[in-house]
Amino acid sequence: MTSLSAPLNVEFDYTRSLGPVLGRFITGLRDRRIEGIRGDDGRVHVPPVEYDPVTARKLTEWVEVAAAGTVRTWTWVSEPDEGQPLTRPFAWALIQLDGADTSMLHAVDVPSPDDIRTGMRVRVRWAADPVGSMHDIACFEPGEAVEAQAGQGEAVTMVTTPVRLAYTHSASAEETRYLDGLREGRLLGQRCPVCRKVYIPPRGACPTDGVPTVDEVELPDHGTVTTFCIVNVPFLGQRIAPPYVAAYVLLDGADIAFQHLILGCDASSVRMGMRVEAVWRPREEWQQSLANIDHFEPSGEPDAPFETYSQHL
Amino acid sequence: MRDVAVVGFAQAPAVRETHGTTNGVEMLVPVFHEVLGALGLTKSDIGFWCSGSSDYVAGRAFSFIAAVDAIGAFPPINESHVEADAAWACYEAWVKIQTGEVDVALVYGFGKSSAGKLRRVMTMQLDPYTVAPLWPDSLSVAGLQARAGLDRGAWTEQQMAEVAARSRADAKSNPRAQVKGDVSVEDLLARPYLADPLRRHDCAPITDGAAALVLAAGDRARELAERPAWITGIAHRVDSANLGGRDLTASPSTAGAAKAAGLDHKVDVAELHAPFTHQELVLRGALGLNGSRINPSGGALCGNPMFSAGLIRIGEAARQISSGQADRALAHATSGPALQHNLVCLMEGRD
Secondary structure, eight states, rough: OOOOOEEEEEEEEEEEHHHHHHHHHHHHHHHEEEEEOTTTTSOSSSSSSOOTTOOOOOOOOOOEOOOOEEEEEEEEEESOOOOOOOOOOSEEEEEEEETTTSSSEEEEEEEEGGGGOOOOEEEEOSSSSSOSSGGGEEEEESSOOOOOOOOOOOOOOOEEEEEEEEEEEEEEEHHHHHHHHHHHTTTTEEETTTTEEHHHHOSSSOOOTOOOOOEEEEEEEEEEEEEEEEEEOOOOOOOOSSSEEEEEEETTTTTSSSEEEEOOGGGGGOTTTOOOEEEEEEEEGOOSGGGEEEEEOOOOOOOGGGTTTGGGG | OEEEEEEEEOOOOOOOSSOOOOOOOHHHHHHHHHHHHTTOOGGGGGGEEEEEEOOHHTTTTTHHHHHHGGGGOOOOOOOEEEEOOOOHHHHHHHHHTTTTSSSSEEEEEEEEEGBBHHHGGGGGGSOOTTTGGGGGOHOOOOOHHHHHHHTTSSOOOHHHHHHHHHHHHHGGGTTSSSSSOOHHHHHHHTTTTETEEEEEEBBBBBBEEEEEEEEEHHHHHHHSSSSOEEEEEEEEEOOOOOGGGTTTEEEEEEEEHHHHHHHSSSSSEEEEESSSSHHHHHHHHHHHHHTEEEEOOOOOOGBBTTTTHHHHHHHHHHHHHHHTSOEEEEEEEEESSSSEEEEEEEEEEEO
């Protein structure tokens, strides 16, 4: 059996406050000026560091450095990736700017690896539309510094770095059986061979015994509310108008509850022990997803006695 | 100080891609079974569990919590986690045993590197203000380091290829290795660059994997193992996060960790966590390993499961002692870009 897998694209815009040192440095880039900071040993750090790397003393002496310098080491990128400074093949380099004693990492725009070498002179190519980020240096290019039109404006205090990472998320063999079952309208759990507990979804390892669950158990689509909460707070992406109930439902024959919605009754009437049954979406919409069950609603049976679910809270 | 030894070790096969989830459970269950079974232990004998893994590698939050399923954590266990290679979890477990609270600890690491684009995921460990926004990847950072040494005459492409060829030949006797075989240095050097000046053989493969190691104190170690690998020193040190602010061709943090761990004699064998060929050359220089056998397992160049490859170095070095092939061994683990953070663990056999 082939396990299910699907693309999982994770995105987040990290928004960071820069603080006084990096804030001044990035503000400088926005204004087409590069400033470093002098360490206790007299070395000028570019990019600046907040504390001396040896003495750990807070550093405050700023030094403007040139927008040109020397390649100290480099490597070649034949297939540029998303977010990098250039979309055609380029070199990464550590560049020691004139007046600096450390090197900064940036891209160098040269046509081939034959066009760059350690010791080569390069200059900043400023971004046409600076925003206050490392990308305000578009890249470096061969040559000596030229006079830049300096800008001026509000100090840059924040930087936003969008992060996008692409994964292939794989379901386990047990989860695959469960998800394939859902597409057929079946609720498939598995029993731990050691403690005999029935898990739905089944697990790659029983959390009590650390062994894979194996024996398949088909469960009914009705059960008992073990605990619940009434959602009153609106949030981005909410699909149901509050108030509504999110509950743990313990299917009959299962030893672990899962979370689902309780609709079809007043939120205020939902209670522990309430008996509920699944309301399935139309068959033609079924996928490998628990969303095939739209929600649970009261079945009208008498409430389950507390002892029937007290071990599953 | 309490005497603490490595008494057991197991690892999943190092492979390019597994079909399991990113929480590591499928890889860890058999590894736990193997390491505990060989010692005749059950989970209730373990006083402390400590893992190393990364949510960025897993692409999900709290992946290490999901991994605890593999232990069977009921009744509740004493557990901790580091978001770093599990060699640092080993360090934490060693400290835990030193406190006297526990006598036996199990350390594990896991990572499904194949789930994402590893070289891009690794960008997330770089300075988030001035470096990561440009998205240099892990091969590029290593390439900058390799060229720095080449241009300075600290090493040659020939020496780098020799490291790859020796590692692959040694890995032939490692059933868990991912890359192995006989290759000639000339053939390797005739191949194209992957990230000039790095060729494919200079870079560790992308590996899914997991490993577990058991530490025990004093008499408990002597009960559990015929020849425990006694830890005589373990320490870690870190260099500046500023790539352009340090000499990439040297590793003062490795030398500092080795000194703090008490490296004062020749060791018979060293397992070095060098995911790039030139990094082994940097480490050998920092540790002064003249005459020691390096990476009989093939090292990380022949299988580099993220977040357990460093722990595996400790396990492999300990195995050299427990099997009687070495009396003194050094294990090294690294974390961060271009050998930024380094751990050294010294072990010895006592007859």
